[in-house]
Amino acid sequence: MKFLAEINVMPQKEILDPQGKAVLIGLQNLGINQVAGVRIGKHITLTVDAASEAEANEVVTNACKKLLANLIMEEFEFTLTAQ
Amino acid sequence: MKFLAEINVMPQKEILDPQGKAVLIGLQNLGINQVAGVRIGKHITLTVDAASEAEANEVVTNACKKLLANLIMEEFEFTLTAQ
Numbered sequence: 451m452k453f454l455a456e457i458n459v460m461p462q463k464e465i466l467d468p469q470g471k472a473v474l475i476g477l478q479n480l481g482i483n484q485v486a487g488v489r490i491g492k493h494i495t496l497t498v499d500a501a502s503e504a505e506a507n508e509v510v511t512n513a514c515k516k517l518l519a520n521l522i523m524e525e526f527e528f529t530l531t532a533q
Numbered sequence: 534m535k536f537l538a539e540i541n542v543m544p545q546k547e548i549l550d551p552q553g554k555a556v557l558i559g560l561q562n563l564g565i566n567q568v569a570g571v572r573i574g575k576h577i578t579l580t581v582d583a584a585s586e587a588e589a590n591e592v593v594t595n596a597c598k599k600l601l602a603n604l605i606m607e608e609f610e611f612t613l614t615a616q
Contacts, residue, residue, distance in 0.1 A: 452569075458576045473577075473600065480599050484592045486535075486580045493541045493576035494556075497569040509567045516563050517556065 453498045453506040457528040459519045460491035494518055497533075506530050536581045536589040540611040542602045543574035577601055580616075589613050 461467045470488040477485050496513065500506035510528055519526040544550045553571040560568050579596065583589035593611055602609040 460576065460578070470577075476600055477596055480596075482592060482596050482599070484582050484589075485596065486582055487578075488580075489578045491576045493543065493574045494553075495543070495570075495572045497571075499567050499569055506567075509565060513560055513563075513565050513568065516565070517559050 451500060451502070451506075452533040453500060453503065454531045454533055455494075455496040455498055455506065455510045455528050456531070457494040457496065457510065457514060457518060457526055458491060459494065459514070459524050459526045460489060461523060462525050465523055491524070492518075498530075503530055503532065534583060534585070534589075535616040536583060536586065537614045537616055538577075538579040538581055538589065538593045538611050539614070540577040540579065540593065540597060540601060540609055541574060542577065542597070542607050542609045543572060545606060545608050548606055574607065575601075581613075586613055586615065 467489045469490045474488045496510060498506045498509050500509055507530060514526045550572050552573045557571045579593060581589045581592050583592055597609045
């Protein structure tokens with residue numbers, strides 16, 4: 451079975467996000483003043499071949515921990531959809 | 534009212550994603566062979582102050598078009614949640 455994994459990797463809440471801060475200032479310079487906070491991370495989609503959703507879950511968790519997210523500074527979450 | 538906007542900015546489907554290709558090779562080098570395709574974009578969360586969901590929608594669309602997404606190469610989608 452094929453699964454589509456949609457992963458979000460975001461800086462941990464306690465950690466400053468200088469990229470988000472820069473974008474916030476950029477938005478204000480463009481006159482968009484209704485935005486109060488910005489945080490920026492990565493959105494990654496994986497196509498996974500796996501026998502079951504449990505196996506796909508394991509593959510994606512493994513990929514996030516080993517390569518996609520730096521767990522010291524980032525956290526990840528994902529959803530799986532069968533295709 | 535405060536709204537949380539969760540925005541995904543992804544490379545358009547027709548466009549090559551060299552970062553995704555590099556990550557796919559990286560996953561294979563780690564022995565994770567169940568993954569067939571990788572695409573990488575940005576995940577951005579905005580906190581928006583707006584009188585209504587329609588206004589928040591307009592603010593976020595404007596921010597995406599003017600700053601967050603390069604519409605020549607990228608596409609964006611977002612969800613709004615009242616807080």
